[in-house]
Amino acid sequence: MKYPILLASLSALALSACAAGPDYVAPLPAPKSAGPFIGAVNPAVVVGQTADLWWRLYDDPVLDGLVADALAANTDIRVAVARLDKARASLRGARSDRLPQTNIGASGTRGRTADTQTLPGADRNGSAFDVGLDISYELDLSGRVSRNIEAARGDVSAAGADADAVRVAIVSATTRAYVDAASAAERLAVANRVVTLLDKSADLTAKRADAGRASRLEVVRTQTLRDQRAALVPEIEAERRASLFRLATLTGRTPQDLPAIASARTTTPQLTVPIPVGDGASLLARRPDVRAAERRLAAATARIGVATADLYPRISLGGSVGSNASSLGDLFGGGALRFLIGPLISWSFPNISAARARIAGSEADSREALATFDGTVLTALEETETALSNYAREIERNAALKAAQGGAATASRITHARQREGQIDFLSVLDADRTFADADAELAASNARIAQAQVELFRALGGGWQKSPAAS
Numbered sequence: 001m002k003y004p005i006l007l008a009s010l011s012a013l014a015l016s017a018c019a020a021g022p023d024y025v026a027p028l029p030a031p032k033s034a035g036p037f038i039g040a041v042n043p044a045v046v047v048g049q050t051a052d053l054w055w056r057l058y059d060d061p062v063l064d065g066l067v068a069d070a071l072a073a074n075t076d077i078r079v080a081v082a083r084l085d086k087a088r089a090s091l092r093g094a095r096s097d098r099l100p101q102t103n104i105g106a107s108g109t110r111g112r113t114a115d116t117q118t119l120p121g122a123d124r125n126g127s128a129f130d131v132g133l134d135i136s137y138e139l140d141l142s143g144r145v146s147r148n149i150e151a152a153r154g155d156v157s158a159a160g161a162d163a164d165a166v167r168v169a170i171v172s173a174t175t176r177a178y179v180d181a182a183s184a185a186e187r188l189a190v191a192n193r194v195v196t197l198l199d200k201s202a203d204l205t206a207k208r209a210d211a212g213r214a215s216r217l218e219v220v221r222t223q224t225l226r227d228q229r230a231a232l233v234p235e236i237e238a239e240r241r242a243s244l245f246r247l248a249t250l251t252g253r254t255p256q257d258l259p260a261i262a263s264a265r266t267t268t269p270q271l272t273v274p275i276p277v278g279d280g281a282s283l284l285a286r287r288p289d290v291r292a293a294e295r296r297l298a299a300a301t302a303r304i305g306v307a308t309a310d311l312y313p314r315i316s317l318g319g320s321v322g323s324n325a326s327s328l329g330d331l332f333g334g335g336a337l338r339f340l341i342g343p344l345i346s347w348s349f350p351n352i353s354a355a356r357a358r359i360a361g362s363e364a365d366s367r368e369a370l371a372t373f374d375g376t377v378l379t380a381l382e383e384t385e386t387a388l389s390n391y392a393r394e395i396e397r398n399a400a401l402k403a404a405q406g407g408a409a410t411a412s413r414i415t416h417a418r419q420r421e422g423q424i425d426f427l428s429v430l431d432a433d434r435t436f437a438d439a440d441a442e443l444a445a446s447n448a449r450i451a452q453a454q455v456e457l458f459r460a461l462g463g464g465w466q467k468s469p470a471a472s
Helices: 003-016 054-058 061-073 075-098 144-210 216-250 280-286 288-311 353-420 426-461
Strands: 101-112 125-138 314-325 337-346
Touching: 054 061, 054 144, 054 426, 061 075, 061 144, 075 144, 144 216, 144 288, 144 426, 216 426, 280 288, 280 353, 288 353, 353 426
Parallel strands: none
Antiparallel strands: 101 125, 125 314, 314 337
C-alpha cells in the first residue's frame, strides 16, 4: 500500500472513531430532595432565591468591609485558587496531546581515534555534526486523548467548586467571628451591669449588718453571688478577644493590624427580614461541595475511558528530517539530508492484564465518586434542615427568655420595694437578684445563639459569594 492511501485510511479512521469507555451521564438525586424544606414553615425564613452577598442583610458597613477583605486576602482562599490554577495547567497539558509533538536536536563532536584503529596514512582526527527535527501525531483512534481532556476538564470544574466552597466557609467564618465578638461585648456589658447591681446589694447588706438588721450569713451569701458573677467577666472578655484574633486571621491580618472599628460594635447583629432559603433543587444546584462531587464523578468516569483505550493499538504518524556531516559547511548540503515518514503502532496485546487491572481500578474510583456524590447530597440536605430547625427552636427559646427576663426584672423591683418596707427578709431579695441576673445573662446568650444560627443557616445554603471579589 502506498503512503498516501495509508494516510488517507488512517485519517478516516480517526474521524470516525469513538472514544473508549462509558459516556458520562450526570446522576439525578432522589425526587423528594428537590422539594421544599421541612423547616421552611419557620416564619423567620421565606421560600425564595437565596440572597447574593447575604451578610449585607445585617446592614453593617463594617462587616461588609471585613468580608471583602477576607475574600481578597484570606490564605485558605489563596491556596484554593492556586490549586485551581494547577488544575487549569494540567488541562492545558492534556489539550497539548491533540497537537503534533516535535523535538529538535543538534550535536557536534570532535574526536581522535586510536592509532591501532586507523589505517596507515589516514587522519586520526575527525568531526561529526548532526541536526534533526522529529514530528509525531497521535491519531487518537480509541479516544484516549479526548477522554483524558474530559477528565482534566472535570478536575478543573471540581477545583473551581472547591474554591467556591472555601469562599462560602470563609465568608461564614468571618461573619461568625464578627458576630461572636459583638455578642461577647453585649454579654460583657450585661455581666458588668449585674456585678454593679450585686455590688450595691453587697454594700447595702454590709450596712444593714453593721446596724444589726442583717446577719453575717446574708453578707457572705451576697458577696459570694457577686464574686461568682464577677468571675464571668474575664471569661467573656477572653472569648471576645479570641473572636477578634480569629477575625484578623480570616482577613489576612495579624492581630495587631485589625482595625479598631472591627471591635467597636457592642450589640449582637440582628436581621430585620426573613431569610430566603429556596428549596432542595436550588440548594443542590448552589452548594459548591455538591458541584465538586458531581464534577469529580465526571472526571472518574472519563478516566475509565483513558484506561480502556490501552486495550487498543496506539497509532501515531511520525516523521523526521535531518542532516549529518563531518563539517558545518557540508551539514546543509543536499547529499547530507535524510528524512523518514510512516505510521508508528504501539500495542500491549496480548499481555492486557495490566490494562484490565487499570480499568477495574478506574471503575472502582467511579463507584467511589458516585457514593461520595450521593453522600454529599444527603449531607447538604441534612445540614440545611438541621440549621433551619436550630434557628426556629432558638427563636422560640429567645421569645420565652425575653418574657422570663421581663418577669424577673419586675419581680426584682417589687422584692426590693417590699424589703425596704420590712415586709420580707433580705434572703428573698437575694434570690430575686440572682434570678434576674440569670435571666439577663441567658437572654444575652440567646441573642448570640440566634445570630450564630443565622450564620450557620447561610453557610448550609451555600450561596452568596457569586458577586464577590476574587482572591488576589
